[in-house]
Amino acid sequence: MNGWLALAVAVSLGLSAVALGQDELPPDSAYVQVEGDHLTLDGERIRFWGHIGHFPNPKMDNPDPRGDQELMVQRMKDLGFNMHRLWHTPEGEFAKGDDSRDDLKEYGIALLIRNDVKIWFSAMDGGAIPPDELAQAAKSAGDPETADAWIEAARSMAREHWSWQGERVSVGKFNLARHWDPRFGQLMIDHMIEAATHRNQYTGRRYCDEPGIAVWELTNEEWWVPRMTAGEWQQLPDYFQDQLIARWHDFLGAKYGSEEALDNAWKGLLPGESLDEGTILLAPMRNRAEPAKLNDSNPHAIAAMTGVQGEFGREDFVAQRGADVIEFFTDLLIRSKRKQAEVLKSLGKSTRLSPLLWDTGIGSNIQCTYLHQQADAITQCTYINGKHHDRTHPRFPFNSGLEEMPKVCWDLPWVEHNRIKGKPFFVYETQIKNSTKYRAEFPMRMAALGAIQDWDIICWHSYGPGHDSSADQPFDGLLEVGHSLDLHYGRDEVQLSAMKAAAQVFKHGLLEPAGEPTHLVFGGKLLYDPESMDYPGSWGRAAKLLLPTVYRHGLTIEIRPDLDDQPDHPYFEGDAEKFNKFKQTGLLIKGPTLQRGVFETSPIRPTDQIAFDWRRGNLTMDAPGVAMFTGFYGELQNPGQGVKFEHADAKFSDVRVVNPPDMPYPVTEDERYVAIALTSADGKPLAECERALVSAVSTSFNKGFQLDTDQELSEFFGAGTRTAGELPVQVARVGCTIECPAIEGMNYTLRDYHMNAIGQGTVRDGKLTVPADKPVFVVELTR
Known part of the structure; x- marks a missing residue:
């Protein structure tokens, strides 16, 4: 959808600024914006130390939920936070001041804005639709002749959903097919428009125009390409699989032009496979599978495969075929995300000026990082446990990350290396478990890494529930333990103190970044490498260089499949051998690198x-x-x-x-x-x-x-x-x-x-x- 069409969609829904009688908006400088590779506000660089928690979702059985909201915002400020990553927004009809849950949420959001705690808006993905509304949804897009088939397929996906009470079921809009099915795609866009154009009754301003919102996020942890290469699409109804297979053949036809060219590139097709007949298996996937499983929604393809025995995996095909699968998924996703982004950017001043993220995470995967590279900024997360499994370790049952070469991950880096050249970098979630002895170090480790890599935002997940403002000592409480609960820091006196100090270091940029970071350029060879379907398979031989290089020299990266066809690009300095090596290996290194276990020094x-x-x-x-x-x-x-x-x-x-x-x-x-x-x-x-x-x-x-x-x-x-x-x-x-x-x-x-x-x-x-x-x-x- 182009920008004019996106604007037409908004206006047709009565969402234009004129239709809403919108007040005059602040100047552009009042909005957080991307300038170069950093964030600015009022012409000055700004960094954010972000809070995540249950806020502003209130505890309705507390004596004074409205006072609780006020207390929580003040507590954020006292602890050094200047941002809140917002998940909880109003979901139904309410009246200002009625003290309903949605009213209190809206009030809490207004408190953030009035107290200059900037908002990272994460409330646009998800959503669900009950089966009895599918017929209306079928009219939103797509060929009218397929409406009945779509309704039947969508209804078969109905499940119990957290957003519905009792035994009601619904169809999640947040499903794989939304990136190729026009109806689910439009449902998601409509959901985003509704969320972004909501007018806060306490501020009088639409969220899409609100300067208090500093970051916009299309989805959280969708990780679509890894899910697709894992074969999750095979669990969808046949209707949606048929659509996907048709798009697969369109992709192959556009790329190769003829079956002969495809056959040459892949060094042969399987018996029964034909581009002209539409019987090319969408394979290989991450795991081995039988031909029928890879194309079980297409009877014609299954018939063509009769007599083809056994399972097929990546090792049974040339690398180019696996690379084409990944390129197909990557291209499909980027086209869909770009359409969503164009719509959102057209809605208001904040959505236009402030950074928009296309997804969050997964830092170990090169296709996910490449998706982030298309957006306004990059965002990744990391969590560590701080406990050791080896009983001979001197700190058992705990361990400190300060007693090993620096990292804030388990085995593979998620945040360290993903600083894309020319883009701001945000940590959307991080935390260490509160059940470890050596956790006071972690805020300092993150602040140090944030300085080395010159980050812009670090958000901490999760503060957990808020406080009862009527209590004599509202902040007292047990350290919560148990899965996910021991990531709560809201009652952790020790970590909150360390975090408050680390916040000053990070927000004010008190530490200098690495002077001349090493730069790695990744090409199509590694972006579409079939080995990247596995968790440890991305980044090629550079994987073992990432952590030590970051902590010694600093590091930026760039993913540039387009350079495969640009031998005259300045990166290659007119050196044909350098270009050929890049095209062959998918990697160009500019600057010094280090490897784990080789000439390790201390201190670093x-x-x-x-x-x-x-x-x-x-x-x-x-x-x-x-x-x-x-x-x-x-x-x-x-x-x-x-x-x-x-x-x-x-x-x-x-x-x-x-x-x-x-x-x-x-x-x-x-x-x-x-x-x-x-x-x-x-x-x-x-x-x-x-x-x-x-x-x-x-x-x-x-x-x-x-x-x-x-x-x-x-x-x-x-x-x-x-x-x-x-x-x-x-x-x-x-x-x-x-x-x-x-x-x-x-x-x-x-x-x-x-x-x-x-x-x-x-x-x-x-x-x-x-x-x-x-x-x-x-x-x-x-x-």
Whole structure:
């Protein structure tokens, strides 16, 4: 759909600015925009530290749900968040102020906007349609003669759906066929239009015009090409499979022009296969399959395959055939996403100016990254567990990522390497499990990586549920455990303190990025490599270079299948041999690279402000605006001498960790595991800042918490929970001395987890003492 047609769709639905009596909108500069490879607001670069959680979906049985919304937005700001990734939006009819669930959601969204917490809008995908509405949906697009067949096929897909109550079933709009079936495609576009053009009753503005929305997202974790190469399309009704097979033959006909050319490219066809007759199997897939399974919706094709025995996999075909399958799926998806994007961009000022993402994740797959490259920005996620499966490991049942070469992944990188040259980069979700001992390091590791790779957004999943504003201590609560629950950080005093400090480092850009990142260019050979159908199969021989190169030199990449036909491109510097090698291997390397296990050094220094001393298990940040140490202070060569920071002109010493009497998994003297940071809170160097922040934390567990190490432990997950524990949460308190001439004379306030003041004073002789005998959450300094 071109832009004019998309606009016509919006106007036909009564969604034009004129029809809605829209107020005058702010100037372009008031909207977050992409300029070059970064985000800007009011002409200045801006970075976001994002909150994800249940907000603004209220707890309706709380005494004051509206007050809960207000408390949660204030809590976000207090903790350093300046963005919220929004999932929960109104779903039905309501009246402003009726205190219904949808009214309270709308109010919460307005609170974000009024408090300048920017929104990442993730509420456009999904949706469901009940079977009794399929007849009307069939009129939305497509050939009228196929309407009955479509209704029957769609009705067969009806299942129980979370959005419907009781025993009702519905057909999910979020299905594979929407990228080739015109009706499902139009249903999704209609759903997006409805979500984006909703007018907030508290702000009076349509979301598509709202400057408070900084990022738009078509879908979350669709990962369509990997799902298609896994053969999931074979589970669809025959009607949709027939459509797909027809598109497959159209693709082959357009690419090769004749059956003879196809036969030559593929080094032969299977008996019974014919482009002219429409009997080419959509194969190979990731897994082996029988011919009938690969084309079981086409009786003519099945008849043609009579006598062809056995199963077929990638190894049974030349690589070009597998590459064509991937190219077909990739091209089909990009065309569909581009159509959706054109419609959304036409709806309003925010959707036009602010970045639009076409999907989120999956960073290990090259086709998913290539899809992101077509959009305004790139976005990936990563999660780690922080628990070890090997009982001989000295930190068992835990492990710290600071004691191995740096990474924030298990085996394959998802976020590290996916910085596309010329595009902003967003982390849409990340978190470490709250059931691990060594989690205070993780916000610092992400902030350091975000600096090296010069990221624009880091969002944290998930804060979890909000708070009861009527409670005396609304933020108190157990550390939640269990699958997905132990990714909740909303009651985690230790991680929230470390995150608040790391937020200052990241948002204000206090660390310099890698100076001249290595650049990798991937061509069609690797983009369409059949091996990429497997989880570890993308990126070719470059896969083993990605992690070590990122953390030493920084890295950008580019996926350019078009360069396969451009021998005169400047990248090849007029060197025919360089071009031929690129076309043959699918890889061009510009800059130094490293490999895992080869000439490993420690500390690893991507810049002179960041050092990963993985042999001693620590990470340091040392810049004019920040001094930070996280890791095993007890493993230092001489802990008594403290840690000195040259660029920050600071020193940390007298570091101690005090465990409460009933502490599960206490921190030992030899460990002295800590995360300590002194950071500017306004973006200026420490010597000039008006506001600064100190965080000094170690770890915490619920009282009586216990892991189950008696069971067989999987490599990725480690031990599960035997006993969740109870209140109070046991916090290992950190005491230390911070010396820094730049903070001389600053007033300080010790604040507890509830942000109550529990101590005040003035820094004398450039020395600040953080006491271990008080429940210090953070220390605020003002000049």
